[in-house]
Amino acid sequence: MADPESLGFEHMGLDPRLLQAVADLGWSRPTLIQEKAIPLALEGKDLLARARTGSGKTAAYAIPMLQLLLHRKATGPVVEQAVRGLVLVPTKELARQAQFMIQQLSAYCARDVRVANVSAAEDSASQKAVLMEKPDVVVGTPSRILSHLQQDNLKLRDSLELLVVDEADLLFSFGFEEELKSLLCHLPRIYQAFLMSATFNEDVQALKELVLHNPITLKLQESQLPGPDQLQQFQVVCETEEDKFLLLYALLKLSLIRGKSLLFVNTLERSYRLRLFLEQFSIPTCVLNGELPLRSRCHIISQFNQGFYDCVIATDAEVLGAPAKGKRQGRGPKGNKASDPESGVARGIDFHHVSAVLNFDLPSTPEAYIHRAGRTARANNPGIVLTFVLPTEQSHLGKIEELLCGEGEARVLLPYQFRMEEIEGFRYRCRDAMRSVTKQSIREARLKEIKEELLHSEKLKTYFEDNPRDLQLLRHDLPLHPAVVKPHLGNVPDYLVPPALRDLVRPHKKRKKLSSCRKAKKVKTQNPLHNFKHRGRKSKPTAMPS
Structure with missing residues (x-):
């Protein structure tokens, strides 16, 4: 038998169909959490596993779950079709992501193992129809699962064999404590359970007592973020708020940050302010936050992953703020209305190829920093984290760095070497753009987004068919002007580009000069007046006299 310290997927006794799906995903070797967790799960052990974000936790529980279900159907007695696996996640986006991963892994055994996600925005009637078909695995948030259990759309007491709680450290902070306790009353007394988490805190310990039975704890000896060879972390001190906007403009407009980027702010108002500011310079961005409908959020993530956007502005203030246990959040910072409590941005959402x-x-x-930084440098890809810091925030930054590097270790957040005086020529442009982004323009930008959602809503389609006048009024409402965009700001004149960056920023300017004769010849061929040749008008033949 192969050394358990170096197990590959092919040595874990997995079904050939699972191995083929793993190969199609391009996974040549299991990650550390997968290597340790899968064999133990296949032995029937309860697991409490901690691994950093982006380490492959979803596959670490999905692969053994599918293997156990396939093995039961192949070798066990013929039994009635029923729900055997339940996956609980704190957000709707994570539910979609978990469902997609399970479907990818079961691509070659889709007829034998079916998975359903009941956390989406469909009404209960359509979800009831899905559950009546008794899928093998059900994925959802605790509140949606409990609702279906109470309506008898879902029955687990006599059939459930596997329970997974993903991102366990977020469930209680999202206010799911009461739902989870009620949900457990509908489960059988004996089942195998996995708790997957990025951190171990008091909430995870409480969940451990509720869910697990004599578990094996996997507290992997790895840092919470990738090492400096893979993830570079920088900090830059900005003297004023204006300097932050100026530096961001220079980084994006001069392409000093290449590839896809995620911009994190702390409030919803700030996210729209930043988007409107960047729009002044023809830098396309989109806002992703918990107030957007689920379909819109997923559509934005999909467009970002497909390359339609290179920059997404996200807010995690509503998501990662710690509400009172057992209660849903009422209001976010600075009086923002509560976002969807089952939406999440900073934790777990799989943004592809974030540079x-x-x-x-x-x-x-500090935990919020870790989960933000976990969006990049995933799956052995390199990444950069750059944190903007005001002088008054340096003490708080020190606390974050203490958590990251520990005692006696070298600094993790290196100073970002950037000479602000080099971009002073852009300051007047930034001030001009910042003046254009007023509170009124931010309000109108949000109203415009809501109006677009109403016009394209599938749920309101029937209503507008019955009330066409309301649709006409909405379409012909007063136009909204979120901010006045000045076209000249979209271009960067050469004289404003710092000399040290001109070769980097304007590589396309280096072209070979045409010789004078070739240039004259080219101009001549392109001038239609020089090429025009007059042809005399042909005279009509005269008729011969008869």
């Missing part, structure tokens, strides 16, 4: 995470606003907690 850089820019903390435009300093995270409120």
Whole structure:
């Protein structure tokens, strides 16, 4: 038998169909959490596993779950079709992501193992129809699962064999404590359970007592973020708020940050302010936050992953703020209305190929920093995290760095070497753009987004068919002007580009000069007046006299 310290997927006794799906995903070797967790799960052990974000936790529980279900159907007695696996996640986006991963892994055994996600925005009637078909695995948030259990759409007491709680450290902070306790009353007394988490805190310990039975704890000896060879972390001190906007403009407009980027701010108002500011310079961005409908959020993530956007502005203030246990959040920071409590941005959402995470606003907690930074440098890809810091925030930044590097270790957040005086020529442009972004323009930008959602809502389609006048009034309402965009700001004159960056920023300017004769010849061929040749008008033949 192969050394358990170096197990590959092919040595874990997995079904050939699972191995084929793993190969199609391009996974040549299991990650550390997968290597340790899968064999133990296949032995029937309860697991409490901690691994950093982006380490492959979803596959670490999905692969053994599918293997156990396939093995039961192949070798066990013929039994009635029923729900055997339940996956609980704190957000709707994570539910979609978990469902997609399970479907990818079961691509070659989709007829034998079916998975359903009941956390989406469909009404209960359509979800009831899905559950009546008794899928093998059900994915959802605790509140949606409990609702279906109470309506008898879902029955687990006599059939459930596997329970997974993903991102366990977020469930209680999202206010799911009461739902989870009620949900457990509908489960059988004996089942195998996995708790997957990025951190171990008091909430995870409480969940451990509720869910697990004599578990094996996997507290992997790895840092919470990738090492400096894979993830580079920088901090830059900005003297004023204006300097933050100026530096961000220079980084994005001069392409000093290449590839896809995630910009994190702390409030919803800030996210729209930043988007409107960047729009002044023809830098396309989109806002992703918990107030947007689920379909819109997923559509934005999909467009970002497909390359339609290179920059997404996200806010995690509503998500990572710690509400009172057992209660849903009422209001976010600065009186913002509560966002969807089952939406999440900073934790777990799989943004593809993110090159850089820019903390435009300093995270409120060290844990929030870790989960933001976890959006990049995933799956052995390199990444950069750049944090903007005001002088008054340096003490808080020190607390974050203490958590990251520990005692006696070298600094993790290196100073970002950037000479602000080099971009002073752009300051007047930034001031001009910042003046254009007023509170009124931010309000109108949000109203415009809501109006677009109403016009394209599938749920309101029937209503507008019955009330066409309301649709006409909405379409012909007064036009909204979020901010006055000045076209000249979209271009960067050569004289404003710092000399040290001109070769980097304007590589396309280097062209070979045409010789004078070739240039004259080219001009001549392109001038239609020089090429015009007059042809005399042909005279009509005269008729011969008869």
